Amino acid sequence: MHLDPRDRALLQQVQDDFPLDPRPYRVLGEVLGMPEREVMERLTDLSRRGVIRHIAPILEPGSLGISASTLVAMRVPKERMHEVAAIVNEYDGVSHNYRRDGDYNLWFTVAAAGEGELLDTLDEIIRRSMIPFRDVLNLPIARRFKLDVRFRFLAEEDDDGQD
Known part of the structure; x- marks a missing residue:
């Protein structure tokens, strides 16, 4: 998929330093030299x-009182x-609720x-879903790993396929 240099710069800025401001797109535009509307x-x-699938913060659970x-x-x-x-989705602490293939076909996290x-x-x-306990796997966190995955968008690929 082709990304022009302005798209690449915008993606890099959004990923690396999204502004915490009432008008973040205006601030991004100021940093990148483009109008808010263009951003x-x-x-x-x-x-x-x-x-882009979505733009959202990654919150530290402990700072929100989640242990x-x-x-x-x-x-x-x-x-x-x-x-x-629908029952699972009613709970504020539930996220990442999705269907999968296989015997265990509904997966979600609870915090x-x-x-x-x-x-x-x-x-x-x-209890509310009437799913038997034998058909539920509770897989608590044993150890937390934090990864910082970032994609490089600034360099256009050369003809030889290398950055």
Whole structure:
């Protein structure tokens, strides 16, 4: 997919230093020498083309009072998938709820202020969904790894395929 130099510079700036400002696109434009409207149009186009999925902060759970989280996998009958997913989605602490192929076909994460609250939420989801406990895997975090993945957008590829 072709990205012109202004798209590349914009992507790099959004990734490396998104401004915390009431008008972040204006600030990005000032940094990059383009009007706020152009920044917004370019980001909309990059999103439409599938280059950007979404722009969102990555928050540190502990700073928000969240000290417990787990990944959950459930075996949900196909005919109940939408119903059970809707129940799961009602909980503020749930994120990344998605369907997968295989026996365990509904996966989501749950986060809470503490272990007790986390287990209460998970128990309530299981009770309300009427999924048997034997069909639920609770996969708590054993060790957290933080990765800082960034993509380089500034250099255009040479004809030989190298940066």
